[in-house]
Amino acid sequence: MRGSRAQCWRGRFQGGGYRLTKPRELILDVLAKSKEHLSAEDIFLSVHKIYSNIGLTTVYRNLELLVEMGAVAKLHFGNGKASYEFSRDGEKDHHHHLVCRKCNKVIDYADFMKEEEEFLQKIEKGLSKKYKFEIQDHVIHFHGFCKSCQTS
Amino acid sequence: MRGSRAQCWRGRFQGGGYRLTKPRELILDVLAKSKEHLSAEDIFLSVHKIYSNIGLTTVYRNLELLVEMGAVAKLHFGNGKASYEFSRDGEKDHHHHLVCRKCNKVIDYADFMKEEEEFLQKIEKGLSKKYKFEIQDHVIHFHGFCKSCQTS
DNA sequence: CTCCTTTATGACAATGATTATCATTATCAA
DNA sequence: TTGATAATGATAATCATTGTCATAAAGGAG
Numbered sequence: 001m002r003g004s005r006a007q008c009w010r011g012r013f014q015g016g017g018y019r020l021t022k023p024r025e026l027i028l029d030v031l032a033k034s035k036e037h038l039s040a041e042d043i044f045l046s047v048h049k050i051y052s053n054i055g056l057t058t059v060y061r062n063l064e065l066l067v068e069m070g071a072v073a074k075l076h077f078g079n080g081k082a083s084y085e086f087s088r089d090g091e092k093d094h095h096h097h098l099v100c101r102k103c104n105k106v107i108d109y110a111d112f113m114k115e116e117e118e119f120l121q122k123i124e125k126g127l128s129k130k131y132k133f134e135i136q137d138h139v140i141h142f143h144g145f146c147k148s149c150q151t152s
Numbered sequence: 153m154r155g156s157r158a159q160c161w162r163g164r165f166q167g168g169g170y171r172l173t174k175p176r177e178l179i180l181d182v183l184a185k186s187k188e189h190l191s192a193e194d195i196f197l198s199v200h201k202i203y204s205n206i207g208l209t210t211v212y213r214n215l216e217l218l219v220e221m222g223a224v225a226k227l228h229f230g231n232g233k234a235s236y237e238f239s240r241d242g243e244k245d246h247h248h249h250l251v252c253r254k255c256n257k258v259i260d261y262a263d264f265m266k267e268e269e270e271f272l273q274k275i276e277k278g279l280s281k282k283y284k285f286e287i288q289d290h291v292i293h294f295h296g297f298c299k300s301c302q303t304s
Numbered sequence: 305c306t307c308c309t310t311t312a313t314g315a316c317a318a319t320g321a322t323t324a325t326c327a328t329t330a331t332c333a334a
Numbered sequence: 335t336t337g338a339t340a341a342t343g344a345t346a347a348t349c350a351t352t353g354t355c356a357t358a359a360a361g362g363a364g
Contacts, residue, residue, distance in 0.1 A: 008211065014361095017310095017311085019310090019311060019312070019357075019359085019360050019361075020360085021312060021360070022359090023312080023313075024312090040350080041350085050287065053269075053313085053314075054313090054314085055313065055315070056314090056315065056351095057314065057315080057316090057352080058312080058313055060351065060352075061352095062312095067253075067304065068253070068332090074230075074267065074326080078226075080321095080322075080323095080350070081349090081350060082351090083206065088358090098285050101222075103221075104252075107283055111279065111341080112275050112278060112283060119267075123264050124294065126263065126264060127250065127261060127263065127294065128296075130263060131250060131259055131261065131298075131299070132299040132304050133250050133252075133259065133296055134296045134297040135250070135294045136253070136295055136296040136297075137294070137296065138294045138295065139291070139292070139293040139294065139295070140290065140292050141290065142241075142276065142285070143284040143287070143288055143289045143291070144285055144286045144287040144289065144291045145285070145288070146283075146284075146285055147283070147284040147285065150284075155314090167330090169339095169340080170329050170340075170341090171339095171341070172331085172340080173330070173341060175333080175341080175342070175343095176341090191321095192322080193321085205342085206342090206343085207343035207344070207345090208322095209323080209324095209342080209343065209344080209345095210341080210342055212321095212322065212323075213323095213341080213342085214341095232321070232350095232351075232352095233321060233322090234321085234322090235313070304316090
């Protein structure tokens with residue numbers, strides 16, 4: 001039980017010459033548990049609760065690594081800090097975002113995902129051929145006003 | 153000739169209780185001329201060439217205003233600073249982005265736009281109904297490796 | 305299991321983009 | 335032309351993120 005997922009990650013890390021360390025494991029745990037998009041500081045605080053040695057720098061460094069590995073997506077909504085979440089990876093809970101222009105609230109939606117993914121795959125194929133670009137992931141944000149920020 | 157566009161903007165500003173000032177006019181000019189996504193500093197430097205009084209703060213302030221007005225889109229690629237460009241507004245030259253995960257190069261593409269826009273409109277309709285969210289704009293980014301950053 | 309090389313960590317300082325402050329100036333409706 | 339109000343620009347302040355470096359931990363070799 002314990003460690004089955006850890007072992008999977010261990011493999012992914014070691015493939016790149018990296019090691020599976022406690023901070024890394026805990027960061028992954030936090031990311032996995034909270035389906036939300038978290039800031040580096042959010043993650044730092046969560047990990048800190050059970051491992052008070054963790055340093056904020058380490059969190060940043062590992063997020064950067066995970067982004068490079070393609071395991072984590074770094075997103076920007078409107079609040080000045082980056083948000084991180086697991087990237088699609090063909091996962092079940094892939095989703096897209098509605099971002100409120102006023103209060104910066106973010107709604108994750110998973111409706112229409114089948115159609116969207118299907119459509120995106122077609123587009124991706126065309127684009128990667130034309131631009132010789134290896135597409136690994138995508139981000140779709142709709143911007144506007146959420147229910148409570150609509151003036152009219 | 154001169155001023156027809158300015159008058160249009162004057163109207164948009166005054167509708168919100170804002171004024172059309174020289175810095176604003178020049179910032180809009182720069183944004184209109186360069187189809188590229190520009191950073192606040194890029195814009196500052198461009199305006200500065202012909203109006204050396206401009207302050208960086210003013211550029212930030214006005215970009216923020218334009219974003220609020222829905223006239224300008226604020227985007228984040230991977231270089232630590234925000235990029236700005238006119239938002240769609242049903243314009244001819246609406247486009248989406250391919251962002252390289254390694255060198256942060258951004259390719260604007262306008263292929264498949266007809267299909268994409270058609271598809272997005274359908275999605276937007278469904279989402280705005282379900283989430284009572286007033287959608288004004290969207291962002292689509294594909295992430296991966298550009299031609300010259302592909303290792304394999 | 306212990307040792308050793310290498311990678312990773314954490315405290316701290318430094319950077320750099322963005323924002324707040326505030327006295328001064330410019331816009332524009334009357 | 336004038337006056338109320340919005341906008342500007344210089345400066346300082348904030349705050350997320352990155353660089354530095356001495357120390358600690360991982361994990362392969364023996």
